[in-house]
Amino acid sequence: MSLQNCYNFDDFRKIAKKKLPSPIFHYIDGGADDEITLKRNTKSFDDCDLVPNILASVGKPDLSTTIFGKKIDIPLFLSPCAMQRLYHHDGDKASAKAADKFGTFYSMSTMANNTIEEISNISGGPKLFQLYVHKDQSITDDLIDRCRRSGFDGMCLTVDTLVAGNRERDHRTGFTTPPKINFAKFNEFCSSS
Ligand SMILES: Cc1cc2nc3c(=O)[nH]c(=O)nc-3n(C[C@H](O)[C@H](O)[C@H](O)COP(=O)(O)O)c2cc1C
Structure with a gap:
């Protein structure tokens, strides 16, 4: 998939997952603990209706x-x-x-x-x-x-941010802030999953 073929957020996410080293992808894609808030924040957009103003001139929106x-x-x-x-x-x-x-x-x-x-x-x-x-x-x-x-x-x-969030994906991938890349971690950074 190329950028030209991206039509929504999930398309961009798929490309990012493929192209980025796995610790970096999971750093930007992940949230804290069980990611309940992350999911809820995204899901709350589903509750918004865009109500079209039909049979009326909108002029220049x-x-x-x-x-x-x-x-x-x-x-x-x-x-x-x-x-x-x-x-x-x-x-x-x-x-x-x-x-x-x-x-x-x-x-x-x-x-x-x-x-x-x-x-x-x-x-x-x-x-x-x-x-x-x-x-x-x-x-x-x-x-x-x-x-x-x-x-x-x-x-x-x-x-x-008195304490950093407990980002479980980062614990698994070894991502730290600031990132510390040593020789042992290099392979992990080059693999994607
Ligand atoms: C990869 C990443 C890095 C972030 N870095 C910061 C930061 O440096 N400072 C900050 O105040 N918020 C930071 N945030 C939080 C965002 O500014 C935003 O408040 C949060 O992602 C919630 O918005 P969203 O639901 O649209 O993702 C970061 C978020 C992400 C995903």
């Missing part, structure tokens, strides 16, 4: 909305995802560019593989920065200052 004081063109935005260069060589730069193109927010993780300045140079679109508060206050202050200087529009503060 306007999907724009305002969030964090900024008007965005579509009612969706990119939430922060760590270490995006694990699964695409352009990583966060590609996500930031795509969000800019569609007129919506890109959110940068504290654990991104690009710098705040690199992202700001590549995207003039609306941007959020997701902050993990560091034990060393000067690191947190520096990140906030750099976001301000680089024109980020807002911060998302993560408050639920």
